[in-house]
Amino acid sequence: MIEVKGVKKSFGDKTIINGVDVDLLPGICNLIIGSSGSGKSVFTKCLVGLIQPDAGEILYNGKDLVKMSAEDKKEVRKEIGMLFQGSALFSSMTVEENIIFPLDMFTNWSTKKKMDRVNEVLDRVNLKGANKKYPAELSGGMMKRVGIARAIVLNPKYLFVDEPNSGLDPQTSGLIDQLIKEITVEFNITTIVVTHDMNSVMEIGDHIIYLYQGEKEWEGNNKEIIFSKSKKLNEFIFASEFLRDAKDMRMLEETGKISNDRNMAQLTGRDAPTLVPPPSSEDQQDK
Amino acid sequence: MKFFAELGKFLLMIKSMFSKPENWKMYWREFMHQCAEIGIGALGIVVIISLFMGAVSTVQTAYQLTSALIPRYTIAQVVRDTVILEFAPTLVCIVLAGVVGSKIASELGNMRVSEQIDALEIMGINTKAYLVAPKILAALVVIPMLVVLAAGLGIIGGRLAGTLTGILSGEEFDKGLLAGFDPYNAFFCMVKAYTFAFIISSVPSYFGYYVQGGALEIGRSSTRSVVVSCVAILFADYLLAALLL
Numbered sequence: 415m416i417e418v419k420g421v422k423k424s425f426g427d428k429t430i431i432n433g434v435d436v437d438l439l440p441g442i443c444n445l446i447i448g449s450s451g452s453g454k455s456v457f458t459k460c461l462v463g464l465i466q467p468d469a470g471e472i473l474y475n476g477k478d479l480v481k482m483s484a485e486d487k488k489e490v491r492k493e494i495g496m497l498f499q500g501s502a503l504f505s506s507m508t509v510e511e512n513i514i515f516p517l518d519m520f521t522n523w524s525t526k527k528k529m530d531r532v533n534e535v536l537d538r539v540n541l542k543g544a545n546k547k548y549p550a551e552l553s554g555g556m557m558k559r560v561g562i563a564r565a566i567v568l569n570p571k572y573l574f575v576d577e578p579n580s581g582l583d584p585q586t587s588g589l590i591d592q593l594i595k596e597i598t599v600e601f602n603i604t605t606i607v608v609t610h611d612m613n614s615v616m617e618i619g620d621h622i623i624y625l626y627q628g629e630k631e632w633e634g635n636n637k638e639i640i641f642s643k644s645k646k647l648n649e650f651i652f653a654s655e656f657l658r659d660a661k662d663m664r665m666l667e668e669t670g671k672i673s674n675d676r677n678m679a680q681l682t683g684r685d686a687p688t689l690v691p692p693p694s695s696e697d698q699q700d701k
Numbered sequence: 702m703k704f705f706a707e708l709g710k711f712l713l714m715i716k717s718m719f720s721k722p723e724n725w726k727m728y729w730r731e732f733m734h735q736c737a738e739i740g741i742g743a744l745g746i747v748v749i750i751s752l753f754m755g756a757v758s759t760v761q762t763a764y765q766l767t768s769a770l771i772p773r774y775t776i777a778q779v780v781r782d783t784v785i786l787e788f789a790p791t792l793v794c795i796v797l798a799g800v801v802g803s804k805i806a807s808e809l810g811n812m813r814v815s816e817q818i819d820a821l822e823i824m825g826i827n828t829k830a831y832l833v834a835p836k837i838l839a840a841l842v843v844i845p846m847l848v849v850l851a852a853g854l855g856i857i858g859g860r861l862a863g864t865l866t867g868i869l870s871g872e873e874f875d876k877g878l879l880a881g882f883d884p885y886n887a888f889f890c891m892v893k894a895y896t897f898a899f900i901i902s903s904v905p906s907y908f909g910y911y912v913q914g915g916a917l918e919i920g921r922s923s924t925r926s927v928v929v930s931c932v933a934i935l936f937a938d939y940l941l942a943a944l945l946l
Binding site (some may be wrong): 462464484487489490491492494495496498499500502503504505516519520574 | 720723724726727811815816817819820822823824825826827
């Protein structure tokens with residue numbers, strides 16, 4: 415578990431993170447969402463120690479990352495895996511060399527044991543047989559999966575995932591989300607996902623933190639998010655007419671009040687979507 | 702003011718390199734890789750430059766020494782000392798600043814922009830120690846070797862040019878080569894080589910490591926690193942000459 419207490423970060427006069435408190439829990443996907451410039455990237459970099467916060471505590475199992483020495487920080491980082499937005503694979507190395515790199519650096523395992531582990535994680539991310547390929551030969555989705563394989567090869571306790579679906583088609587995005595979810599549960603990892611993708615929010619958002627102008631505006635899960643009263647969150651999440659309609663339909667499903675227009679209006683603040691009756695057999699014959 | 706801020710940041714980078722390696726074997730592997738990259742990668746250009754620089758020295762020295770009172774073997778003496786004192790360390794290192802420096806800056810810059818350096822940091826690796834230190838150490842080992850090679854080839858080039866064009870015979874050249882040789886010159890040459898090797902590797906590492914932006918910025922930082930390295934080499938060249946000669 416990662417406990418974040420009153421983290422603040424400013425660059426010059428501009429405050430980017432303004433006292434965020436949150437507990438990031440193990441075995442579930444913790445999603446950090448927010449519009450561009452809301453501070454989620456800086457917040458995530460503070461969490462992994464790439465940026466030093468001005469104030470606050472970031473506790474990894476009770477140990478404060480902010481006050482740790484460089485050597486202690488290195489020890490904590492050995493328990494962290496991270497998938498970057500652009501995958502950050504070493505371009506001069508093959509898939510196999512990319513994944514074996516952390517094992518070479520931090521273990522004294524035999525070559526056979528390391529290769530077995532590489533094949534195991536490649537199999538886990540459905541990339542069996544891709545060992546000798548270079549990153550330039552891989553598709554965006556495959557690169558993400560190699561990134562995940564490299565991130566989990568040392569059995570991390572914490573997995574950070576930055577924009578896992580950027581540049582991917584919806585189907586591949588779904589597969590990556592599913593993979594992240596499965597790995598999180600399977601290895602009981604504290605997973606932190608930074609995303610803009612609403613499909614991810616709805617599919618894997620076990621614990622969602624919405625940041626707005628450097629502050630935690632809302633916290634909940636993917637069931638609660640559609641009932642949120644936060645105007646800012648609703649404007650961010652349900653930004654299009656299509657998504658607002660989808661939200662209404664989900665609310666109808668969740669509350670079972672399909673025919674009660676007044677309740678819908680109360681809950682959503684909008685009129686219920688017009689339900690179009692299915693075409694009758696006579697209509698179809700006319701056509 | 703900005704100069705001092707950059708200098709401070711540069712010195713902090715150098716200081717941060719000194720930490721216990723996470724895995725000696727991996728660091729050794731990286732060091733050897735850099736030795737091959739810098740040494741083998743620059744070998745061809747060093748050989749060509751050295752041979753021609755020696756040849757040109759012989760021809761131009763002969764052109765200037767027109768007096769019959771000066772023995773012909775003096776040409777070899779002048780060529781020897783010019784090559785050892787100036788051409789081999791300075792000219793070769795200026796060229797290496799372009800060849801090796803731009804490569805180091807663009808490699809690190811690309812790693813920074815594509816978040817590969819962040820990925821290594823997250824793994825718990827001291828990236829300054831793992832990425833920068835092996836480059837500097839490799840340069841300190843390999844570049845002085847290239848300078849010694851350049852000095853040797855420069856003299857051979859000078860001898861070839863002298864004998865093939867009939868400026869002086871091989872015996873005359875060899876006589877001049879041995880006449881009045883001061884070993885201190887060779888020592889001075891090595892002091893220069895080590896100093897320039899540090900500049901050639903550390904300055905581009907700094908510019909590459911701290912690059913911000915995209916492909917355009919990588920190109921700019923690479924160019925800037927070469928310019929700064931060349932100026933630093935010339936400045937250090939003068940400083941060493943003033944202090945040690």
